[in-house]
Each structure stands twice: as C-alpha cells, then as structure tokens.
Amino acid sequence: MRINGRDYTRRQLAERAGDLAAVGGVRAVVLDDGTERGIRALEFRTGGGLRFEVLVDRAMDIGVVEFDDLTVGWRSSTGFRHPGLHEHHDESGLSWLRSLSGFIVTGGLDHTLFGDTVDAADYHYPPKTSVRHGLHGRIANIPARLTGYGEQWTGDRCVLWAEGEVRQAAVFGEHLVLRRRIEADLGGTEIRLHDTVVNAGFERTPHMFLYHINVGWPLLDEGARVEADVERTAWTSDSVREQGVSHEVMPAPVPHFVEQVYEHVLRPAQDGRNRVRVVNDALGRSLEVDFGQEEFPHFFEWLNLRSGGYAVGLEPSTHAVAGDAAARRDGTMTWLEHGDERAYRTVFRFRRAQPPA
Template sequence: MRLYGKDWTRREIEARVGRMSQIGGVRRMTLSEGKEAGVELIRVTTGAGLTLDIVPSKGLDISRAELWGAPLSWQSAAGDAHPAYYDASGANWLRTASGGLLMTCGLTHAGSPSETPGGPQGLHGRAHHTPASQVSAREEWVGDEFVWSVEGTIEENALFGTNLMLRRRISGKLGDNSIRIEDCVENLGFAPAPHMMLYHFNFGFPLLDERTSLTLPPAISSERGGSGTAADCGGWERPDPNVGERVFYHELNDREGMAEACLRQPAFPAGPGTADLSVRLRWSADTLPRLVQWRMPGAGAHVLGLEPANCRVEGYEAEVREGGPVMLASGASVTHRLELKIETERAMIEE
C-alpha cells in the first residue's frame, strides 16, 4: 500500500493502528432530519484525502465528494432529499435532484420529458430516485492492498412494460484517490427495450473558479440550440445571476477504449496552502460515445456537468427522430465503465 508518501506492507500498517477505520474505509449511516430523513449514506474515506458519500437510497449515486475537506462536487439546494418526495412528472425531477458528484440518468429514458411507448417519462428518468437493493459495502486485504467496494442493483420495471436491471459496483483502495464504476445493465424482459443512459457528473467551487481549465477528448463539438464552438467550452467564470445554462455535445472521434476529460485547478485548497490539482474523468467510449457538457456558471446554480452518455438530452421522441434510441434485446446486457482519478502535481504553502 502506498500511503503518506511511503510503501507499507499489511502487517506494518496493522501494527500501527487498532482498526483500519483509523485510516479509512467504508461506513454506513442514516440521515435523520427534514426531507433527508431516512436517506442511507455509505461514506468512503480513502486515507489519501478523498471522501465520498454513496447513497443507496438514490440509486447508489455519489453525493458530496471532497478532497482534504474541500468539496469537488456541486450540491443542489434540494440536498439528499429522500426519494419519497420525488415527482416523476415533467421537470419536477429538479425539485429532488441532489447534485453531488454523480446523478445517474436512465435507465430507459434521459433528457427532456417525453412520451414513450411505456407512457410519459419525466426529466432524466427514474434511476437517480430509485433505491438500490442487495447493497453490500466491503473492505478486504488483497495482498498488501486494502480494497473497498460498494455494490447493489437498481431496477426499472413495470407490469406489461420494460424490465431493466442495473448492477453497479464502485471500488477503490486505501491510499489511492481514484474510483472505478462498473455498471452492467441487463434487459430481463422478453421484448427489446430502450436504453438511454447519461452519467451526470457535477463539479463545483472551489474546484471551479476563474483559474480552472478543461481539456476535452478529440471530438466533433456543437452547442445545443446555439452557435457555440469548442472554443467556448474551456475555462470558467465568476458567478453571474443573469447568465443562462448552455449545453454542448462532443461526439467522440475515437469510440474504442477509454475517453478522458480533465479539469485542472492550479490553486485548490490544501490545508494552509494550495495544490495544483487535476481531476480526470474516464469512460468506455464504445458504450458512451458522446460527452454532454452542461455549463451553468450562474449564482447558486454554479456548476459544470460532464456527462458521458449514449444519447442526447432532448428526450425519447427526439432520439427516435434521429434514428435511436439504443435498444437492448431481450436477455442482452451492456457494461458501462467509468473512472475518476485525482492527481496532485505539486503543493504550495502560502506564507
């Protein structure tokens, strides 16, 4: 294990602690107040500065993410609202969407409210508000590495309708500020089913400020409903209550292997000083061939969304007009892979 700038064996670490949770690992807890009451969290601490709140109550999505106590993610005003308050009609998804590092949009629908063969679907589908089942949180030694994982299943089904199941596994190891997400979506039904999937990663202050830069993978870029170009996609600006959201589509040039986008913040808070920080988001380009970029530098809603997807965000009816959506045959499955890695190039102590 690489920890605190040094390599350790298992027994060397165990000799120095009474319990491994002294350094990090996974811990389950339940919120108890207001609209968040009853929401279960699984808090992951890597021992290298990264802390994540994984939320079984909301599809094993990832709420707050922080590094050295400073947030990487943007949180919405709704907080971790219990899914019992979810209203699936129209755009009411926005009333209980948590923000956080990851909100999953799918499994059969993502984007604007639409009429679908299974009936009306609200904004971004049901996955983010569907409690997971068969949830497990594990820690184990694998040689000299202390490995953690969180797993569970999320279902979207209806009598006489679709029957999709997502099996999610989020994993990493102590001493390493990176996570891996593996999602296997299977059609358990006996007819083909639409599969629209969008991974809504949300980054916020202090990762985002006027010094932040963004590197995108090679792609053909365009703005939804506008004339913007790739030149408008990088950098960031101070909050402006009068600014509106903009959405860009980046159609990947290379649809094999893993695509990557990188956010760099040269002055991220690090104790008494700052760190030159890079946050790298990688995903399987063969199953998620499009990156949707949501730019919202407004006041309060001050957030950058980087959203690997297999669809656009105009909804089901628009996908049909464009020759889609992706369909899963009866009994078929697809696996989406994503990785988030945090790198620190140098640290500076302010005098």
Template structure:
C-alpha cells in the first residue's frame, strides 16, 4: 500500500508506527529512560537511553524473541562492576554492547580497571534524537545518540549510534561509528551481545553459522565443540560453553547467523560485515533459568584485554580515525523466508 492509500485509512501515523519515550518506575529500573518503537509490521522493540541505546527487548507479533536475565533492568547507578558483581546487573536483552576498552574477563591495565565486558553497556546516551518521516512510500523510524568512554590522561572514544526501522520491515539496523577523538592511538574492543531466548530458543531450534574455523574458550567448551550447533531443552546446572567462529563471508564481507524454530515457523537472524567484525562469538547457555543463545559479532574474543595484548590480537584505532559498523537484526517469518536465509548460508559455504 502506498503512502496516500495508507493515509486514507489512519488519522495519525502513531496509530500504526511510533517511537514513544518513557521512564521506568519502581525497583532497580527506577529512572531508566527508554523508547518503545513499533513499526506497524508487527515488530516492536525497547531501546534503553540510559544504557548505551541498547535493545532490552524485541517482539514480533507479540512473540518474545530475546533472553532477559534474572536481574532484569538495572539502572546504571546501581550496577556494581567489581569482580563478579556484574552478574547481578548484566543487561542481556536483544542487544547489549560490550567494549570499548574491554570485552570479557576483567583486568587492570596501565593502572585503570577494565571491568567485565567494558563500561559502555552502562553509559547513558547523549544528544538523543527520535524522528519519524516518510521516505517515498516507506515510513522510517530513527533513534540516535552517542556515548563517550573517556578518562583523563587516557582514552577519548565516542560511539555514535543510529537505530532504524520502517513500516515495511521485519528487521532493524544498528549503524555505529566509533571515533577516537584523542591524540594518541588507543586500543579498541567491541562486541555486539545478541541474545536469542525462548520461545524461539527451544529443544527443536537449530543454529546456523557459516563457520570455517571454531575455537573453544576453555576445556569444558572444548568438550562440546563438535556439538556447538546442537541446541537442547533447558538443563539444570548446565555450565555455559563459548566458541569463537571464523565465518565464511561474501566478497563484500557480508555474513550472518540465525536461530531457527521450525515448529513455530520463526527465526531470528543477524547480518553484518565481517571486515569490521571478524569474529562471531557463540554463547551457549542451556542452563535452566539462564536459557539463552548468544550470536555475537566482535573485533575480539572474550578472554579480556590482557589476553588480547599477550597474543598480539588487540585492535587499535588511530587518533581521529573511525570504525563503522552495521548490524541487522531481524525476523524470518514462515518457511519461505527461512529457506531464503538458508540459501544465503549455503552461498557462503
């Protein structure tokens, strides 16, 4: 339906598609600013302005797509990042951003604490803007802002984020630009923690990754490396397994992954450019109550800053240089869309 035909049928476009700002009240989420986005195609998601413009929830036609940890939404001021206390306030959701100075194991480097998965995930956005506009016959919804990770005598890194969807889409696009606004070269670690949960994740679900090489994080993960793609029902006491995949990509660097539930006829997929994010980390948590599958493009592994430095794999960004990333997160609805994505995977392999 074109723009004129659609506008004959609605009084205000927010009847179908909108970005609505709100603030959480009560409990540990008290004061967290957020935006609820609905694109009129059945896709709805919640973006946390107070936490890096990360996507805490995503639904399609009312069906949940993501994992949400037991801790729920925790305001940045209540998040304790010391030692293993991060586990009491970890964000989860459809997407949370890890970095920019550390991903994985906490460390002390050059006298500064580098907390587990970095500081960015608890950094409120600045210069936030929400817009809706017609582009031809598409109604485009856009949310943007920026986060800064900076310390005196140290880094001055800025992440500028724009999240876009439109009325004809079953997906959203995260467009990030990281800029080193300082005068010295800085290290850079970045991981997009995309977390699929029940009911998409279940014992009948399957994982699609175009891997060319897989490395386990630890001995227990090594024991399960041959079964990295095998998903199960929840298992009491299951210990997480983590793998790093080197993916097969198109000539332009495009690659992706998906979790498919054929019984429901629904899948969740990601697409991104492996030239910017060369590793795809898999977080496999089949544990009862912590039941999640992470498909996480990144510049690094999840062993932490010290590990990357010791192995010579720590990425850097020059003064006033930028790293540009696009991550598409979307829904596969029905057998044909699932088959089309599987064809995309076969082309890669």
C-alpha cells in the first residue's frame, strides 16, 4: 500500500497505528438534519486522497466524492433527500429532479429515461392494465438492506468494501433485486462498482439500467474537457442546435442554460470497454469512467451548465434515448425470466496529472 508517497506493509501500518482509521477505512454514519435526516451512509476514506459516501438508504448510490480535498461528485440544491419524502408521480413524473444530487444516481430497474405508461399484461393481473413510470424509474429512492461492510486484508493489500441488496417489488408487479458491491483499495484512488440485477419474481419482467454519473465544481469548471472516443453522435436535444455550447470544452456557468443532451456512439477499446474522462488541466486532476460496451451499449452526455446547477453527467445506459415504449416496439427491450440476471462492472479512476520531466 502506498500512503503519503511511501509504501507500507500491513505490519508496518500496525506498528504505526493501533487503529486503521488513522489511515482510512469505512465508517457507518447517519445524516441528521434537514431533508437528509435519517439517511444511513457509509464513509469511505482510502488514505490515498479519495473520500466518498455510500448512501445506504438511497439504493447505495454514491453521494459525496472528494479527491485531494476537491469536490468531484455534484452537490445540487436538493441535497441528499430522504426517500421517505419522495412522491413518485408528483409533477407529471418529474419529481425525481427533487432528489437528483450526488456522484451516482441509479436509473432502473424496469424503466429509465423519461416517464411513460406501458402495458402490464405480463403481470397477469386484470385490474392492472398498465404501469406508469416517472423519470428514470424507482430504484434511486429505495433503501438498501445493508449486508456487510468493512476492511478485508489479503496479504499486504487491504480492500475497503460494502455490500447491499435493493429490492424493487410490487404485488402483481415486478420483483427485481439489485445486489451491489462497492470497493476501494486502502491507499488507492479508484472506486469499483459491481452490480447484479436478478428477476426474483416469476413473471417475465422488463429491465432497463442506467448510471447518472454527475461531476460538479471545482473539477467541472471553465476549460474542463470531456474526453471520449466518439464514433458518431446518434441524437441531440433541440437545445444543442439552439444554444450551440460545446460538449467537449466546458464554459463557465451560463444563466438560464437549457440542458443539452447527446447520445454518443462510442468506439470501445480492444478489451471491449469504454473510457470516458472529465479532465481539468488547471487543477491537474481528472476522472475516468470505465464501463463495458456489452453491458452498456448506449452512452449519454448531459450538460446542465445553468448558474446554480452547474454539472456534467456521464450516463452509460442499457437502452437508447427513445425510451421504454420504443424499446418494446423495436424489440430491444431486455426481458428477464425468473432467475435471469445481468451483471455490470464499472470502475471510477481519480487521477493526478503527471509532473513535467
């Protein structure tokens, strides 16, 4: 392990600190004020400059992320709102925007993208002819059952970890389970996210999945760049043509900015994985998101450069921007039978610029 520029063995760390928390670790806390009150969280500190919080009661999504004391994860005005305050169908399905904050907000498990009303015949319950979905589905506002967390040693390597299970279920409806494991190495500068979604029910069930990965100030700032190997851009929102703001080099905050959204077709590396980066040369820091092309064949870039809401979103997705009903019509919807599962492996790397030779 490399701590403060020096390599240590497990024994050497133990000689210097009776409690590993002097270096890093995982600590359980409860947020206790305002709309966040009552949310269980796990605070990770790697000792390598990386600190982040796993919001157990918000699907084990990642809220705060700081690297070398610089905020990376977007902190919106909503805060990390307690899921008990959420009203799924409020504001014509846009109430999800009242809890959109943090580094990762998960979309799914049976619906992503804009709200829709779709057929419910597969649930075989005559009074339920359709299902109404809000923006990006329900999963982000469901508390997890925390199954474990801590520090795991293998020789001189220590892995900080947490595991939980998020169940999205309804009588005469879907029964999907998200099993989530989050890891970071002691002394390290990356987060590994391992997700598995399984159909625990006995009805054929649709599955859609998306990560809303949100980068905020100061990593996002005027001159910061979004780097990706884009083969072509398949779709853009009308605001792209109307405003014409670059999706590659970011401006300073723009008053009254209207979100710009892009669906990019990425060119994966030889290992079948995509790597998208946000780079701030002035700070000498960057974030890289590493995800599999087969797991997430679609990718959206979300620019919310409005004053007071300044963020850029990187969104690996299982489905195209046209959404739920379109995926059912064109045959691209993912259907899970009982016991079927899908696995997703994603890595977030936080980097410092190499000093000049």
